[in-house]
Amino acid sequence: MTVLEENSKLAASAASLEDLVPVLATAGATPLERLQALRDTVPGRITFTTSFGIEDQAITHWIFAHGIDIDVVTLDTGRLFPETYDVWAATEEKYSRRIRAFFPDPKLLADFLSDWGVNGFYHAKEARLSCCGVRKVEPLGRALAGSSAWVTGLRADQSGARAAVPPATWDAEKQLIKTAPLFDWTREDVVGFVEAEAVPVNALHAQGFPSIGCAPCTRAIAPGEPERAGRWWWEEQSAKECGLHVAADGTLVRTKAA
Numbered sequence: 001m002t003v004l005e006e007n008s009k010l011a012a013s014a015a016s017l018e019d020l021v022p023v024l025a026t027a028g029a030t031p032l033e034r035l036q037a038l039r040d041t042v043p044g045r046i047t048f049t050t051s052f053g054i055e056d057q058a059i060t061h062w063i064f065a066h067g068i069d070i071d072v073v074t075l076d077t078g079r080l081f082p083e084t085y086d087v088w089a090a091t092e093e094k095y096s097r098r099i100r101a102f103f104p105d106p107k108l109l110a111d112f113l114s115d116w117g118v119n120g121f122y123h124a125k126e127a128r129l130s131c132c133g134v135r136k137v138e139p140l141g142r143a144l145a146g147s148s149a150w151v152t153g154l155r156a157d158q159s160g161a162r163a164a165v166p167p168a169t170w171d172a173e174k175q176l177i178k179t180a181p182l183f184d185w186t187r188e189d190v191v192g193f194v195e196a197e198a199v200p201v202n203a204l205h206a207q208g209f210p211s212i213g214c215a216p217c218t219r220a221i222a223p224g225e226p227e228r229a230g231r232w233w234w235e236e237q238s239a240k241e242c243g244l245h246v247a248a249d250g251t252l253v254r255t256k257a258a
Contacts, residue, residue, distance in 0.1 A: 017170055017177050024167035024179065031181040032062045034167065035151070038179055039068050044148035046070045049140065050099065052087045053212050054201050055153035055182050058190050061199045062181075064095035070151060073143045076101040077135035078109075079214040083203045090200040102139040109134050119216060122234060128217075135214070141174075149177040155190075156183055157227075187227065 020041045024034045039046060048063060048070050050056035063070050074088070092098055112134045121128035144150055156165045171178040182190065187210065194201055204212050208220030210227040219230040 017168060020177070020179075021166075021168050024181070031059065031185070032066060034179070034181040035059070035062055035068055035070065036066070038149060038151070038168075038181075039070060042149045042177060045146055046149040046151065047144055047147040048072050048151035049143060050074050050153070051212070052084050052091070052202055053153065054187075054190050054194060054205055054210075055155060055185075057087070057091065057199050057201055058193050059151065059153055059181060060091060060095075060099075061194070061197055064097050065197075071100070071147075072097070073100045073102060075136050075139045075143065076103050077214050078104060079135065079216055081202075081204060081212065081215045081218075084212060087200050087202045094200055102143045104135045105138060108138060121217070125235060128232060128235070144174055144176065147176050149179060150174065152178065152180050153182060154180040155185055155187070157186055 020038060024037065029037075046069070048056075048059060050060055050072055051074065060072055062068065063072055088099065112130055116124075116127040116130065121131045150171065154165045165180050165183045167181070167183050168177055168179045170176075193199075202209070202212055204220075208222075209218060209230060210221065211231055212218055213231055217232050219233045221227070221230045
């Protein structure tokens, strides 16, 4: 991309974001209305990355059931729970749609395993971050390539680190608009919606797993624990993220367009 093309894209994205945020933040706006407004406002490819958790299943339902022109893709890390593959299959069957998967680069994965071993992430945070980088962050870059906007299932009440999640921001690193149509929904809101609409959900949610990632890195939580306490449970508990939603310094990306 030339400098002129990049500047043109930035200007168009800033204008789209300026038009989009008031709509997404309108009191009473539904996630469906937000997704439709996103599609109506932002030109080009829009990509939703699902991990098949309950929030993502709700968003997938809105996209597929209402025929919104948003690509639905997933990152298959190779270490997912069997229950995650089950809900993936059930989702494709219910909506008669395929969900494209992006996999780790074989060379990068082989190098990681050679350096750290198959479960080295338990022994060093550097190894865990490197594993997430190979299995999630690098494939995400390929999944979002060429996209104008990225739809996520983030909610403000998922953890303290996500408390300031806005409806839409400019992701400077990925050079696209990042949106969270469920930013102001509670978990109870999401559960009520998927139950009412008979949306397929991961069986692990009923077994104490509110947040589901890779099998070796996710456990059930105890009553009263934050939703994401079961992710990378052997590490210090504050601000744990895999790298998909953080900047290079480890902070959540929430920079607004100028």
